[in-house]
Amino acid sequence: RKEVEQDPGPFNVPEGATVAFNCTYSNSASQSFFWYRQDCRKEPKLLMSVYSSGNEDGRFTAQLNRASQYISLLIRDSKLSDSATYLCVVNPKAGNNRKLIWGLGTSLAVNP
């Protein structure tokens, strides 16, 4: 089993749609979870951290389910500018270890 797994997509949705991505991780002791966004031919950028209680940032909502070892990202009212690859990222160890484990990403295309 891969350490971090995502459905690569692509997800093709119309503007205004709601879309959700899931990501599973294999290490139950994982400590920190993130969603990064990567535009075509650009660098990854942090979209949001994922907290145990779930968190929301505008149209974006992230959830963590430790029991089932997955995190999710929900995008409401999709915009054309949301088209990108969304990378699930996990820090498997506590303390100051900064070795993040990256998923392959889920590709999203929002269509007019």
Added chain:
Amino acid sequence: DTAVSQTPKYLVTQMGNDKSIKCEQNLGHDTMYWYKQDSKKFLKIMFSYNNKELIINETVPNRFSPKSPDKAHLNLHINSLELGDSAVYFCASSLMTLPSTYTQYFGPGTRLTVL
């Protein structure tokens, strides 16, 4: 203002050559990283330095040698380039002294093509 910068942005070279990529960050971070992103878009950590000390050294051919002259700079030298080295190399930085955050800031990437 550029936060994490890399040079060059594009690098096209012949097999067997030796090349270097440079990275600089002006964020005051103490930890820097090199990642490789191949054609399948998999982002894989190669090295990490904290205050000029190597802290992550993944299974990477010893043709790859990182160097950190100070905590704001991390360079990557590659000897005897091979076709399989073609990829995008990203530099990133973060602040380890704030354990509550693991946010990594990435440079724009260096697209290396080995012919």
